[in-house]
Amino acid sequence: AQSVSQHNHHVILSEAASLELGCNYSYGGTVNLFWYVQYPGQHLQLLLKYFSGDPLVKGIKGFEAEFIKSKFSFNLRKPSVQWSDTAEYFCAAYNTNAGKSTFGDGTTLTVKP
């Protein structure tokens, strides 16, 4: 069965620290990959996506992610986090053959001012 694994359940950083959140997916076929973010009190919203082309994708607010097909990974990075980045981050995969969407369990990021 298709699955998405996020390595860190809760990450605590100080402002200006660098961030990397791990994400691995299990499906070997064609997948579209996403990072969604949920800020406190807000809806889930798209942070960035990969579905073709350059494996290094850039999203909103200075986030980026790299798709490494050989490692089945799609890790999220930001060179310098801000207090406003405090949120829950979800990695998701869309299996384009089966038309099925799977989410990871999320990583809660707390940034200390």
Add this chain to the structure above:
Amino acid sequence: EAGVAQSPRYKIIEKRQSVAFWCNPISGHATLYWYQQILGQGPKLLIQFQNNGVVDDSQLPKDRFSAERLKGVDSTLKIQPAKLEDSAVYLCASSFFGGSYEQYFGPGTRLTVT
């Protein structure tokens, strides 16, 4: 553009009662998803519609959950009878058919079963 609308936002019921949630997707989005999100976990897909047809309902507990999307626009998700373990946030999302399939989420309905 208007986002995905859901109602109600909160619902408290007793076990064995029934409850229904409503979702209106973004105009033009052919694909509609219902997710269950239990505290501390990621969204779990319950059912996915393509227009008014079901694409995937493999994780829908069909003995108590049902969903429909008449006319391929808005959708309702029903639980009857509810169990304590159904306490969760129920999310509705929609997407265009094709392309990246990025999803747009509604605010969710927080269900508490007592």
